[in-house]
Amino acid sequence: DVTFVNPDAPEEEISAAFRPNTKALFGETISNPTLEVLDIEKFARIAHKHGVPLIVDNTFPTPINCRPFEWGADIVVHSTTKYMDGHATSVGGAIVDSGNFDWEAHADKFPGLCTPDESYHGLTYTKAFGKLAYITKATAQLMRDLGSIQSPQNAFLLNLGLETLHLRMPQHCGNAQKVAEYLSKNDKVAWVNYCGLPDNKYYALAQKYMPNGSCGVISFGLKGGREVSIKFMDSLKLAAIVTHVADARTCVLHPASHTHRQLSDEQLLEAGIRPDLIRFSVGIENADDIIADIEQALNA
């Protein structure tokens, strides 16, 4: 059961959305596909005032560009399927626990961690493992018993990707900046959303939390709307049309005609996705080649 809040809402409004059974506050550092930047310190403050942990999905910036623990997040999760792997070889995910959240201080909310577990000889996770309570339960029960674990081959491939993550992220960010600047100057383009552009709504937050760059994913809309967007995508030669995102190769998605095509324009807007939104995941190719591809597709 989930209560959704507008991440840009004032603290009092987000606080008012808490219910007696709220167990955690969850947000994405950079949301996919709307690319909103989370004010992590604000969210940590609100979560802790209500005695729950802040969980942050840090998939898009990766730990190279943002380390949410330093801003008060308690738990960080990643889809490793994206930049960490980087080459679209393996599906995977990771949970990283700071160990900082005091479960015992709010024991009534977290009986799974703070009361004896009969399936584990009556041990209480917080008593037996202290700061490691949450991640031990995650690995002992969810990973071991329920099987949420990678195959060895996929773990091997993920590890290869991790070895070059620090080299790929600056290239993604530098290329995305150039593409965003090119698009924002093109008169066929209706709007561009990239938090590296100084006139972006999230520029200041991005500078605070990700001073070395955010991610390679940008979104934009073309004048003429949905039909023009589809024609543009079909004309691209270098950028691949795929559902995947945050890959070494440039890839592109039009949610209104792909992942979200079951939704009406009205429902799309309710989900915060404009019908003309093109998600453009800038890869690590030469930026001039990527821009040349966009240009020929716009001219087509």
Ligand SMILES: *Cc1c(COP(=O)(O)O)cnc(C)c1O
């Ligand atoms: C893709 C994605 C997920 C889901 O991850 P999968 O590996 O595809 O299951 C979660 N969060 C973000 C931000 C993503 O981009």
